[in-house]
Amino acid sequence: MQIIRDRGELDAALEALRADGGAVAMVPTMGALHAGHMALVEEARRRAAHVVVSIFVNPTQFGANEDLSRYPRREGSDAQMLGAADVAILWAPDVDTMYPNGPEASVKAGSAAQGLDGDSRPGHFDGVATVVARLFEQVKPDVAVFGEKDYQQLLVIRQMVAARKLKVEIVGLPTQRDADGLALSSRNIYLTDEERLAARALPRALGEAAQAMIDGGDVAEILARAEERLAAAGFDPIDYAALRDAETFAPMDRLDRPARLLAAAKLGSTRLIDNLPVIPSI
Numbered sequence: 089m090q091i092i093r094d095r096g097e098l099d100a101a102l103e104a105l106r107a108d109g110g111a112v113a114m115v116p117t118m119g120a121l122h123a124g125h126m127a128l129v130e131e132a133r134r135r136a137a138h139v140v141v142s143i144f145v146n147p148t149q150f151g152a153n154e155d156l157s158r159y160p161r162r163e164g165s166d167a168q169m170l171g172a173a174d175v176a177i178l179w180a181p182d183v184d185t186m187y188p189n190g191p192e193a194s195v196k197a198g199s200a201a202q203g204l205d206g207d208s209r210p211g212h213f214d215g216v217a218t219v220v221a222r223l224f225e226q227v228k229p230d231v232a233v234f235g236e237k238d239y240q241q242l243l244v245i246r247q248m249v250a251a252r253k254l255k256v257e258i259v260g261l262p263t264q265r266d267a268d269g270l271a272l273s274s275r276n277i278y279l280t281d282e283e284r285l286a287a288r289a290l291p292r293a294l295g296e297a298a299q300a301m302i303d304g305g306d307v308a309e310i311l312a313r314a315e316e317r318l319a320a321a322g323f324d325p326i327d328y329a330a331l332r333d334a335e336t337f338a339p340m341d342r343l344d345r346p347a348r349l350l351a352a353a354k355l356g357s358t359r360l361i362d363n364l365p366v367i368p369s370i
């Protein structure tokens with residue numbers, strides 16, 4: 089695996105890679121890789137002859153009071169994992185290479201950025217759309233794989249790709265979870281042992297709420313109960329528990345079409361997010 093930090097070197101390496109005519113799949117990441125990321129890499133491997141992974145902790149998607157400075161960085165062990173997974177290129181630019189004119193979000197995220205994390209983290213999705221657009225411009229992948237754990241982000245990226253008419257297929261992969269249900273996340277390492285136990289309440293509250301909706305319960309009441317359950321487990325504040333259309337991301341107050349149930353809340357100093365698909369029974 090080549091570890092590349094320079095644009096010129098990236099262009100040359102990609103040209104050499106594409107010489108055999110095989111497709112290129114990309115997995116954009118911010119590093120601190122775990123089994124969830126490696127599942128994205130495996131999926132990329134299945135879909136293309138060559139896999140490019142990027143590691144870039146993107147400053148434009150972090151708010152002023154967020155965890156940019158303490159975000160876990162461990163490129164050495166990340167590179168070992170990627171090398172063992174047969175990744176061809178690790179693209180690891182620094183901030184000046186990614187943002188030669190200074191780190192500013194220049195791409196406006198579309199309608200999927202409205203509400204939920206778009207409200208809790210103002211400007212976050214503009215930063216995501218900006219960096220992913222740049223990564224796609226640099227690598228020009230045929231396909232790119234993202235986790236459904238960041239479901240709103242996945243829809244924002246799909247909209248950005250459609251708006252810019254980019255020729256890249258966006259693949260969403262179901263969330264990878266620990267044995268007790270907690271969604272894998274680079275931020276889970278912030279949790280104390282006690283918080284890690286309490287964190288199980290998040291997937292459980294979502295699972296119960298999803299089932300109650302499928303059973304025909306009132307959506308608003310179920311969402312309120314899920315928030316109460318999170319509060320009882322020690323989450324504070326609870327940013328949202330919400331039901332959204334799985335494709336358009338429009339808010340829903342009845343389960344009458346395929347939906348996504350999403351929640352975000354803080355446990356101690358760690359903000360956790362999770363979501364589940366909810367399909368109405370026929």
Ligand code: PAF
Nearest residue numbers: 116117118146216219238
């Ligand atoms: O999901 C992430 O790790 C990041 O938001 C992404 C897509 C790599 C953009 O920085």
